[in-house]
Amino acid sequence: MGLSIRRMLLRSLYGFLGVSLLGCSSADNEMAGGNIRAVNHTLGAINWFSVNGYRAHGGGGSSCCIxxxxxWRPGLKAHIEWEVDPDPFAPSPPLGTDEFRLFMQKxxxxxxxxxAVVDIPEWSGTESCGLKVHFLVCNQIKVTTSCWGYGSPNNPIKEPKQMKEPAVCKN
Incomplete structure (x- = not known):
């Protein structure tokens, strides 16, 4: 009896996958996986971030996948959530001690x-190279799908790294 239930579940799953894939068969709806990359322009640390629910580790690496x-189509948005450590180089007591645990709580x-929710900029054809999330001062975000790396004259994001927070942020 257990075997027949398993077969029914597998047939249902295959049927569901077939219908799902057929539903995405038009060229305008085709999806692909890509990397999410963080570029931190601030002095704080980006502990983690997520884009449209796809979670990645913080400010300077890449994670698979989004x-x-x-x-590209008009109206594409990136809903980004992130956590910042404003003082990542604070001196701490030795690791593993009660003092360290108390320090970390504080x-x-x-x-x-x-x-933040930001527009995903247009790319042409299939030239998207994943999504790069740039963390700027004043909790501002810019994203790009450019294949050009940060620092390249062809990269659309020009803000420098290691930016200090201004005394007052514009809204």
Whole structure:
């Protein structure tokens, strides 16, 4: 009896997958996986971030994967959530001690979470190279799908790294 239930579940799953894949068969709806990359332009640390629910580790590496349309279309948005450690180089007691644990409790109380929704800029054809999220001062975000790396004259994001927070942020 257990075997027949398993067969029914597998047939249902295959049927569901077949219908799902057929539903995405038009060229305008085709999706592909890509990397999410963080570029931190601030002096704080980006502990983690997520884009449209795809979670990645913080400010300077890349993680797999995000699913995006193969062809750009108007209205594509990136909902980004992230956590910042404003003082990542604070001196701490030795690791593993009670003093360190107390320090970390107080230190983590200063972590701040933010979110933003930004437009995903247009790319042509299938030239998207994943999504790069640039963390700027004043909790501002820019994203790009450019294949050009940060620092290249062809990269659309020109803000420098290691930017200090201004005394007052514009809204």
């Amino acid at each position: 699913v995006m349309p193969i062809k 230190h983590q109380a200063n972590y701040r979470r933010h979110s």
